[in-house]
Amino acid sequence: MIETDAAPKKTTPYVAVASPETIQQAARLLQAGKLVAIPTETVYGLAANARDGMAVARIFSAKQRPQFNPLIIHAADKNALQDDVVFSEEADVIAQHFWPGPLTLILPRKNTSTISDLASAGLPTLAVRVPDHPVAQQLLRACVVPLAAPSANRSGTVSPTAPHHVIESLGSAVDMVLAAGSCRIGLESTVLDLSGHTPIILRAGAITAEDIESVIGRAVSYELTPSDAPKSPGQLLRHYATSIPVRLNAVDVAPDEALLSFGSTRFMGIKGGGHVKSFSADQHKNLSEQGDLCEAAANLFGYLRALDQPHYKAIAIMNIPETGIGIAINERLKRAAASNEN
Numbered sequence: 001m002i003e004t005d006a007a008p009k010k011t012t013p014y015v016a017v018a019s020p021e022t023i024q025q026a027a028r029l030l031q032a033g034k035l036v037a038i039p040t041e042t043v044y045g046l047a048a049n050a051r052d053g054m055a056v057a058r059i060f061s062a063k064q065r066p067q068f069n070p071l072i073i074h075a076a077d078k079n080a081l082q083d084d085v086v087f088s089e090e091a092d093v094i095a096q097h098f099w100p101g102p103l104t105l106i107l108p109r110k111n112t113s114t115i116s117d118l119a120s121a122g123l124p125t126l127a128v129r130v131p132d133h134p135v136a137q138q139l140l141r142a143c144v145v146p147l148a149a150p151s152a153n154r155s156g157t158v159s160p161t162a163p164h165h166v167i168e169s170l171g172s173a174v175d176m177v178l179a180a181g182s183c184r185i186g187l188e189s190t191v192l193d194l195s196g197h198t199p200i201i202l203r204a205g206a207i208t209a210e211d212i213e214s215v216i217g218r219a220v221s222y223e224l225t226p227s228d229a230p231k232s233p234g235q236l237l238r239h240y241a242t243s244i245p246v247r248l249n250a251v252d253v254a255p256d257e258a259l260l261s262f263g264s265t266r267f268m269g270i271k272g273g274g275h276v277k278s279f280s281a282d283q284h285k286n287l288s289e290q291g292d293l294c295e296a297a298a299n300l301f302g303y304l305r306a307l308d309q310p311h312y313k314a315i316a317i318m319n320i321p322e323t324g325i326g327i328a329i330n331e332r333l334k335r336a337a338a339s340n341e342n
């Protein structure tokens with residue numbers, strides 16, 4: 001028996017490559033109240049039956065996550081959520097256009113919903129998403145129940161984009177890891193709050209305000225800065241913390257720093273002399289040599305983990321353009337920098 005209530009241990013959980021058989025196995029474990037790490041197109045999620053309060057409680061325990069931070073509820077399609085949330089006409093249009101996909105909608109929760117209150121932290125709204133990943137889709141259909149699934153990492157640390165990240169971060173606190181390679185997008189979903197008068201993005205992701213505006217024909221604003229009373233409780237927390245500091249908008253690098261570059265490094269010098277070409281692959285990773293922001297997003301968390309070595313003083317990070325998914329990349333990097341100050 002695996003003790004899921006125990007603190008995460010550095011022992012290996014049961015890891016299975018996704019196949020029709022292992023997907024069925026994962027579905028049975030989830031129905032029995034267990035925790036399964038699952039692949040999605042954004043990041044790996046730590047899933048539990050969203051209608052089982054005990055199972056949801058285990059997520060918080062495994063992640064060591066503050067209980068007031070609510071979870072995203074995943075379903076195979078919009079129909080599976082009809083009894084849980086209210087879709088306005090606009091929410092319908094948005095869901096129709098972007099689901100399945102990397103977009104989470106905050107919608108009013110129905111009184112009749114049997115989603116665990118712990119999953120939504122007692123809020124009158126629910127965060128819901130239909131993931132665009134064949135394994136997640138097959139699993140959700142096999143489970144029948146919706147799955148609560150935050151990112152499958154210890155609270156506050158970098159999100160997992162590959163199975164070995166999950167194993168390193170959570171160990172045997174998870175009952176099974178359903179492995180399906182690296183995540184296509186590599187950044188968590190855009191969180192769009194549709195519970196008020198105007199649509200507000202609470203977390204930037206691959207789908208931008210412009211993308212949504214072009215579908216609904218009205219303005220969508222960003223509200224990403226932490227405030228005293230954040231709408232998205234996750235905004236208050238330590239996030240994406242690396243163990244060594246990160247230094248943003250670096251135009252050069254110290255000999256004892258690691259470098260996370262983007263695009264051409266032709267003009268990146270080493271302080272005191274030399275060029276970063278002399279750095280080993282351990283000390284320097286390029287998010288995208290071509291300057292492709294989607295490739296950069298997919299590489300971001302894996303490369304941050306790889307460079308987060310105690311023998312470097314900091315991770316120097318080159319400027320990332322604030323456009324498209326670059327907005328989401330910069331949001332994560334700013335939080336990583338702020339976490340280092342805590």
Ligand code: TXA
Binds near residue numbers: 043131152203
């Ligand atoms: O891409 C993703 O969204 C991944 C994959 C696994 O689907 N999941 C994920 O979940 O990133 P998590 O729990 O790490 O992030 C959920 C975010 C948090 O910032 C939380 O505060 C916010 O969504 N959230 C959840 N319910 C909310 C609600 N009712 N109102 C406002 N924000 C909410």
Ligand code: MG
Binds near residue numbers: 150151159
């Ligand atoms: Mg997370």
